[in-house]
Amino acid sequence: MPTARTNGNNAFLSHIPIIDISESDKDIPAKLVDAAATYGFVYIRSVGLDFTREIIDHIFALSRKLFQSPPGEKAACAVAEYGNNGWVRVHSENLDPKHQKRGDFKEAFNFGEFIDGRAQQPMPKALALNEADLSRFADLCHALCIKLLKLFALGLDIDADDGGEDWFSSRHDTSKGPSGSTLRLLFYPAIQASTSDDDAAVDIRAGPHSDYGSLTLLFQRSGQPGLEILTPQSTWAPLAVSPPGAEDDAFPPILVNVADLLSHWTNGLLKSTVHRVVSPEGGGEDRYSIAYFCHPANDTELVPVPSEVVRTRLLPAKEMGGREAAEEGREGLEREQTAITAEEHLNRRLAATFGWGKQSDPKGD
């Protein structure tokens, strides 16, 4: 895993498309599948979706209020006490424990699923009056993920008899029971090297990792960059918050990435790309971001998706000796015989990263 500072590969990145899913363009499903198979990342233009500038600004304002609240109030909702939910302190979460000595230089707050507009965990005092706003925002995020999952299913041309465009979305239907879906507010403070032993060149904001669910939505603020993705050439490439073509939008496009399960379901055709967050040279300024991790219902069995597109697009790679795809394919067959559930998968990934529980990580990373 390269650890050096940014080694940009801008030619690769400049092709990550911005897709407007509100347009009636019949090629959108294929474009999404292409972006997901090549980069694992795609920008979704938010104009025309239900997200408004007001809603997004409001949730970012709540996030700022939360992270500025007294440490004692945040500590009352610490993750250690509430599973994966609640407050994450600076340096307390290490997303890359194998390579990173110190935990990430960030604070975070994880909200598990809201039920009937109510959080299923203690609300931090600073947000006690805003439970309904956060719940509504999480619902908007989930609805966008459902739309995207339908478009992916269309792009993969899943037979109607096998579930067609609902193959993925039906597995993420909240009426099917609880899931690991999480709304996460993130705050990466600017590093004041002169007043502490923290160092922007050493202390990573979020260590290299892939996400554990199906899809992740990321909301970012103009002027607060930091996200980088690992390119096929093993270099780190920074992702623009507002890429060319989106500079004049009311707010930056929503960055969507394929996470481990969508990759697993498609035998690796769709890429769950490793990414990290770094500080700008010299410590830069604070960065706030909001992530929504979309997961299927806990008892969903992780079986390969019945898609001819997956089979035919992976085949040439296998024939030409594309080892990675071929290995994914083999793993996929093994997985089919011993399907685990989404809940088992999530518990194994959390155990491997944070040392929780006793199970080992199936991928061994």
Ligand SMILES: O=C(O)CCC(=O)C(=O)O
């Ligand atoms: O804040 C970001 O830009 C990304 C955060 C992230 O990758 C994560 O929490 O999984």
Ligand SMILES: [Fe+2]
């Ligand atoms: Fe991530």
